[in-house]
Amino acid sequence: MNKSKVFVIGLGLIGGSLAKALKGNETLYITGFDPKKETMEAALDLGVIDRAEPDIPTGASEADLIILSAPISGILDTLDVLAKVTLKPGVIITDTGSTKRVIRDKANQVLGSEACYIGGHPMAGSHKSGVFASKADLFENAFYFITPEDGEDKAKIRQLEEWLSATRAKMMTIDPETHDQVVGIISHFPHIVASALVHQLNRNPANKELDLPRLAAGGFRDITRIASSDPYLWQDITMHNHDVLLKLFDDWEQVLHTIKQQLVQHDSTSVYSFFEKAKNIRDQFPVKKTGILPPSFDLYLDIPDEPCEISKVTGIIGKANISIININVIELRESVSGVLRLFFQSESARDQAMRLLKDHHYNTYLID
Numbered sequence: 289m290n291k292s293k294v295f296v297i298g299l300g301l302i303g304g305s306l307a308k309a310l311k312g313n314e315t316l317y318i319t320g321f322d323p324k325k326e327t328m329e330a331a332l333d334l335g336v337i338d339r340a341e342p343d344i345p346t347g348a349s350e351a352d353l354i355i356l357s358a359p360i361s362g363i364l365d366t367l368d369v370l371a372k373v374t375l376k377p378g379v380i381i382t383d384t385g386s387t388k389r390v391i392r393d394k395a396n397q398v399l400g401s402e403a404c405y406i407g408g409h410p411m412a413g414s415h416k417s418g419v420f421a422s423k424a425d426l427f428e429n430a431f432y433f434i435t436p437e438d439g440e441d442k443a444k445i446r447q448l449e450e451w452l453s454a455t456r457a458k459m460m461t462i463d464p465e466t467h468d469q470v471v472g473i474i475s476h477f478p479h480i481v482a483s484a485l486v487h488q489l490n491r492n493p494a495n496k497e498l499d500l501p502r503l504a505a506g507g508f509r510d511i512t513r514i515a516s517s518d519p520y521l522w523q524d525i526t527m528h529n530h531d532v533l534l535k536l537f538d539d540w541e542q543v544l545h546t547i548k549q550q551l552v553q554h555d556s557t558s559v560y561s562f563f564e565k566a567k568n569i570r571d572q573f574p575v576k577k578t579g580i581l582p583p584s585f586d587l588y589l590d591i592p593d594e595p596c597e598i599s600k601v602t603g604i605i606g607k608a609n610i611s612i613i614n615i616n617v618i619e620l621r622e623s624v625s626g627v628l629r630l631f632f633q634s635e636s637a638r639d640q641a642m643r644l645l646k647d648h649h650y651n652t653y654l655i656d
């Protein structure tokens with residue numbers, strides 16, 4: 289069979305996950321490049337790609353689809369490199385960058401008019417980075433933004449969507465400007481807020497004495513999970529969506545100012561409305577299977593108070609190559625058996641872990 293060649297440039301979390309998903313399509317042959325030698329080797333060893341390319345021009349010149357999945361600055365640099373390569377006629381170039389306007393402008397500036405660049409952005413990810421965190425099902429049920437230019441050849445858009453359909457994501461066409469505003473609200477600004485909450489905790493004098501992270505319960509952990517993301521990636525994203533974010537700071541300051549004034553004035557009715565309105569809106573969010581806010585699938589189990597009990601549990605799960613995204617020990621005091629709460633990224637991972645632990649005679653249960 290004459291396979292179409294997909295060349296993935298940047299084999300981290302997103303490039304690796306896309307490569308793995310696209311490998312599920314037998315009509316595609318996946319090649320890859322990453323400037324980090326150890327990432328290339330790992331991508332080959334893990335079977336993420338079929339072939340490692342020695343450099344970008346070599347891989348790009350043979351490709352039918354080129355996917356740019358480096359950090360945004362790397363995507364911009366790669367466009368400069370691609371501009372000097374003789375590409376196959378009909379090749380489609382897409383990217384996964386978290387902002388779209390800057391990349392579209394650069395593609396228009398450096399690629400010839402015959403080149404077909406169609407922007408893309410899968411709306412799923414993680415606070416983890418790198419090829420080892422990549423997963424074939426990362427994008428399942430998530431939205432996948434496609435940002436073609438007005439007048440783009442419809443057959444090309446269909447072809448790209450068909451190749452990307454192996455991700456089982458939901459394709460949505462949007463223009464780059466609207467895209468950047470939308471992701472500013474639902475992704476970029478929340479990352480700033482999550483990191484700001486961590487800074488707020490850290491600078492409070494009580495932190496020195498009481499070690500506040502130790503005391504923080506689920507709420508603080510949930511809302512700040514994304515603050516564990518790669519700082520370089522988020523410097524890069526926020527600097528490339530600068531104008532949208534500055535406007536959102538104005539909105540944010542207004543929201544905080546309003547609730548602050550209500551508290552200053554002891555206006556309990558308005559304070560109630562503040563929380564009630566947010567709850568009503570939040571409660572109507574559609575339930576997601578995976579995607580923008582990957583839910584955690586939690587498993588509880590009783591553990592005896594014995595040395596190394598937690599590492600025994602994580603060892604059993606780790607051996608089966610199942611990732612635990614978080615662990616919480618509930619009421620484990622000396623000589624008293626406790627409850628361990630394990631968080632998984634998917635229902636199937638949680639259920640598999642449950643079966644394994646049952647096989648090892650642990651008492652496991654689910655709580656809604």
Ligand SMILES: NC(=O)c1ccc[n+]([C@@H]2O[C@H](COP(=O)([O-])OP(=O)(O)OC[C@H]3O[C@@H](n4cnc5c(N)ncnc54)[C@H](O)[C@@H]3O)[C@@H](O)[C@H]2O)c1
Nearest residue numbers: 298299300301302357358359360362385386413414417418
């Ligand atoms: N992390 C997320 O949740 C998420 C979600 C959707 C989209 N994105 C976007 O996808 C892209 C990749 O993000 P990621 O999370 O996979 O990051 P990552 O750090 O896991 O992977 C990036 C990879 O690109 C490589 N790289 C760095 N500079 C390069 C260059 N100049 N040319 C080629 N490769 C280069 C790195 O070595 C690394 O392997 C970014 O543009 C990001 O904005 C990220």
Ligand SMILES: O=C(O)C(=O)C[C@]1(C(=O)O)C=C[C@@H](O)C=C1
Nearest residue numbers: 386411412413414415475514580
């Ligand atoms: O789930 C996470 O950890 C993410 O940060 C994923 C997330 C997001 O903010 O929702 C991050 C960046 C993207 O471009 C798309 C998705």
